[in-house]
Amino acid sequence: MNDYISDADSQVTVNLASRSYSIEIKPGLLNQLSKALGSFVSNEHVILVTDSNVAELYLESVVSQISEIAQRVDVICVNPGEESKSIPVCNELWQQMVDFNTDRQSVVVALGGGVVGDLAGFLAASFARGIRFIQIPTTLLAQVDSSVGGKVGVNLPSAKNMVGAFWQPEVVLIDPLVLETLDEANFRAGLAEVIKYGLIMDVDFFASLESSADLIGQREPEVLTRCIARCCQCKAAIVEEDERETSGRRAILNYGHTYGHAIEAVFGYGRFLHGEAIAIGMTCAARLAREFGMVPDSFVTRQTELFRKMKLPVDCPAERHDELLASMKHDKKVARGELKLILPVRIGEVVVLAAPEDQLILNSLKN
Amino acid sequence: MNDYISDADSQVTVNLASRSYSIEIKPGLLNQLSKALGSFVSNEHVILVTDSNVAELYLESVVSQISEIAQRVDVICVNPGEESKSIPVCNELWQQMVDFNTDRQSVVVALGGGVVGDLAGFLAASFARGIRFIQIPTTLLAQVDSSVGGKVGVNLPSAKNMVGAFWQPEVVLIDPLVLETLDEANFRAGLAEVIKYGLIMDVDFFASLESSADLIGQREPEVLTRCIARCCQCKAAIVEEDERETSGRRAILNYGHTYGHAIEAVFGYGRFLHGEAIAIGMTCAARLAREFGMVPDSFVTRQTELFRKMKLPVDCPAERHDELLASMKHDKKVARGELKLILPVRIGEVVVLAAPEDQLILNSLKN
Numbered sequence: 153m154n155d156y157i158s159d160a161d162s163q164v165t166v167n168l169a170s171r172s173y174s175i176e177i178k179p180g181l182l183n184q185l186s187k188a189l190g191s192f193v194s195n196e197h198v199i200l201v202t203d204s205n206v207a208e209l210y211l212e213s214v215v216s217q218i219s220e221i222a223q224r225v226d227v228i229c230v231n232p233g234e235e236s237k238s239i240p241v242c243n244e245l246w247q248q249m250v251d252f253n254t255d256r257q258s259v260v261v262a263l264g265g266g267v268v269g270d271l272a273g274f275l276a277a278s279f280a281r282g283i284r285f286i287q288i289p290t291t292l293l294a295q296v297d298s299s300v301g302g303k304v305g306v307n308l309p310s311a312k313n314m315v316g317a318f319w320q321p322e323v324v325l326i327d328p329l330v331l332e333t334l335d336e337a338n339f340r341a342g343l344a345e346v347i348k349y350g351l352i353m354d355v356d357f358f359a360s361l362e363s364s365a366d367l368i369g370q371r372e373p374e375v376l377t378r379c380i381a382r383c384c385q386c387k388a389a390i391v392e393e394d395e396r397e398t399s400g401r402r403a404i405l406n407y408g409h410t411y412g413h414a415i416e417a418v419f420g421y422g423r424f425l426h427g428e429a430i431a432i433g434m435t436c437a438a439r440l441a442r443e444f445g446m447v448p449d450s451f452v453t454r455q456t457e458l459f460r461k462m463k464l465p466v467d468c469p470a471e472r473h474d475e476l477l478a479s480m481k482h483d484k485k486v487a488r489g490e491l492k493l494i495l496p497v498r499i500g501e502v503v504v505l506a507a508p509e510d511q512l513i514l515n516s517l518k519n
Numbered sequence: 520m521n522d523y524i525s526d527a528d529s530q531v532t533v534n535l536a537s538r539s540y541s542i543e544i545k546p547g548l549l550n551q552l553s554k555a556l557g558s559f560v561s562n563e564h565v566i567l568v569t570d571s572n573v574a575e576l577y578l579e580s581v582v583s584q585i586s587e588i589a590q591r592v593d594v595i596c597v598n599p600g601e602e603s604k605s606i607p608v609c610n611e612l613w614q615q616m617v618d619f620n621t622d623r624q625s626v627v628v629a630l631g632g633g634v635v636g637d638l639a640g641f642l643a644a645s646f647a648r649g650i651r652f653i654q655i656p657t658t659l660l661a662q663v664d665s666s667v668g669g670k671v672g673v674n675l676p677s678a679k680n681m682v683g684a685f686w687q688p689e690v691v692l693i694d695p696l697v698l699e700t701l702d703e704a705n706f707r708a709g710l711a712e713v714i715k716y717g718l719i720m721d722v723d724f725f726a727s728l729e730s731s732a733d734l735i736g737q738r739e740p741e742v743l744t745r746c747i748a749r750c751c752q753c754k755a756a757i758v759e760e761d762e763r764e765t766s767g768r769r770a771i772l773n774y775g776h777t778y779g780h781a782i783e784a785v786f787g788y789g790r791f792l793h794g795e796a797i798a799i800g801m802t803c804a805a806r807l808a809r810e811f812g813m814v815p816d817s818f819v820t821r822q823t824e825l826f827r828k829m830k831l832p833v834d835c836p837a838e839r840h841d842e843l844l845a846s847m848k849h850d851k852k853v854a855r856g857e858l859k860l861i862l863p864v865r866i867g868e869v870v871v872l873a874a875p876e877d878q879l880i881l882n883s884l885k886n
Contacts, residue, residue: 239606239610240610243606246675247676250675250677250678250681278672278682279681279682281670281672281684281763282763305645308614313648314617314646315646316645317644317648317684397648481620
């Protein structure tokens with residue numbers, strides 16, 4: 153079934169009982185889709201969701217390959233960018249799915265970055281109360297984070313990812329070679345999530361990122377493949393422990409995210425890429441942890457240095473801090489009105505801290 | 520825990536592993552909510568969703584009772600009627616939930632009929648990727664059908680219930696005494712779903728409905744309580760076998776519904792109540808089954824007579840049959856472009872029939 157995967161490639165399994173699936177990571181995979189999808193699509197109706205940037209590069213080839221195995225392929229192409237992750241866009245696309253005669257046997261395939269995956273996943277989770285769903289992530293951020301674990305959804309004007317579902321894909325197909333066409337800013341932003349895995353759970357991985365920062369920056373395919381696989385292993389382990397973010401374990405993935413979501417919401421989704429916002433957010437969180445004496449100054453320095461080496465921003469804008477605080481208090485990780493933050497205790501370990509004082513949060517926003 | 524339930528009352532369990540829950544049926548239950556909800560709400564934030572008709576009758580009392588056990592109660596009150604089950608309404612209400620500082624520990628309580636339950640359930644299923652949900656159905660239709668089994672969702676302009684989820688409630692609290700305030704048309708419409716259980720799976724129940732039709736029409740509380748409990752048992756048994764409508768077993772609950780949804784969509788949700796539309800739909804389905812020789816004429820007569828006795832419509836409007844056919848082909852029960860219909864073989868048993876010819880469907884619409 154998976155004989156097209158050679159020894160050099162990676163396969164990570166996410167064990168979730170009846171919702172288990174595999175993540176396949178292989179350079180060149182995007183040119184072997186009819187084989188790679190063969191176990192999942194056989195004469196089904198496929199709705200391929202993508203954005204116009206990705207479409208320009210890959211749509212023709214991908215549609216042609218899927219058409220070999222599908223009954224028919226309908227394409228939904230959205231505008232690139234966070235603005236497409238909205239209810240008004242969903243409303244149009246649900247109607248488009250009806251017009252495509254989409255039914256419960258149809259399969260949604262997401263080809264794109266985090267926005268496309270989150271949006272397509274929510275369309276799949278909600279159409280006809282849930283249809284099948286496959287992820288083909290094309291950005292580093294989507295490959296190491298958003299395509300794995302089943303979190304799908306869209307934004308409300310005042311709150312990111314506030315409407316959505318846990319809806320697991322049937323398979324995730326990752327081709328590290330597509331990163332060659334990713335613009336520098338988005339590649340760097342994806343590295344913020346890569347570094348996050350080191351910070352929250354894997355000190356050896358963090359050290360290897362420090363030592364291979366240059367090769368990673370040059371997008372060396374073998375190094376990237378190993379990096380992506382390590383991230384997917386980390387993510388799979390956490391998702392297996394806490395699929396629906398109920399035990400608190402999965403919450404550690406949100407290191408930097410409560411700050412980051414607020415930064416994106418307050419300053420507009422255009423000003424910072426998600427990865428940039430969470431690099432700033434992790435920096436704020438580290439400062440707050442230092443304030444509590446949870447980490448020494450050297451932790452903040454080491455974390456900040458790797459972000460800088462990867463050309464990621466670490467400074468929060470100096471204005472609108474009251475709005476940032478208010479936005480953080482609307483975050484989904486708020487429980488019973490009490491804000492909870494993920495804070496580091498050392499490289500490779502974070503904890504949940506409940507209800508820090510407003511003034512301390514405001515201080516942590518200052519560079 | 521349930522000591523407020525006396526022997527005369529009924530409790531039905533829906534066994535769905537970690538998603539199991541109980542349905543409690545007791546005259547007067549709506550005045551014992553702080554006890555009945557005590558195991559489910561303790562100092563949580565509650566969002567009570569209702570409509571203005573129900574609010575007028577019960578809101579003050581219900582809010583007061585829930586306030587005894589909740590941290591705070593916020594109320595969402597929608598317009599009565601199917602028009603509220605829409606994405607634009609959801610979009611407003613999601614935002615309202617943000618404004619209420621709703622978080623993952625908040626609980627949505629649906630107080631109302633099928634529209635309120637379906638809408639509130641979808642809000643609960645989708646807000647912050649899913650929060651807890653309790654059903655207090657106040658119409659016969661909701662008590663015997665829509666509040667049990669976890670189907671939640673809203674309509675698209677061209678397709679009923681097309682956006683939604685399977686999202687099980689934590690408990691269903693049914694007070695048959697609230698039916699005293701239900702208008703005659705909605706009470707009768709609910710009886711269509713009651714009769715449906717007899718037709719699809721329980722010939723003895725069907726016979727008891729025939730023999731106690733007058734008492735039921737007079738809304739005799741004890742008879743109604745037994746009726747509702749029997750319906751909930753039937754529904755629970757099917758949902759336990761096929762929670763997500765994948766094996767085909769759950770599809771039998773849709774007897775009359777493919778026709779009925781098309782009738783509602785084509786003629787507008789205002790012209791027929793859901794129960795009225797499916798009474799017509801079951802009549803059409805019975806005629807189609809007779810055409811195939813699956814049931815004798817006496818079946819159609821017996822079914823039609825009980826509908827008539829309950830003052831339910833059985834005649835499909837004579838116009839726009841081509842539109843009805845087209846709408847039926849958009850139904851969620853279509854698989855790989857092939858329409859499937861639930862047809863009777865005898866009182867108490869139905870089967871799934873795939874791909875009947877268009878002309879036969881059109882014939883079945885004629886009275």
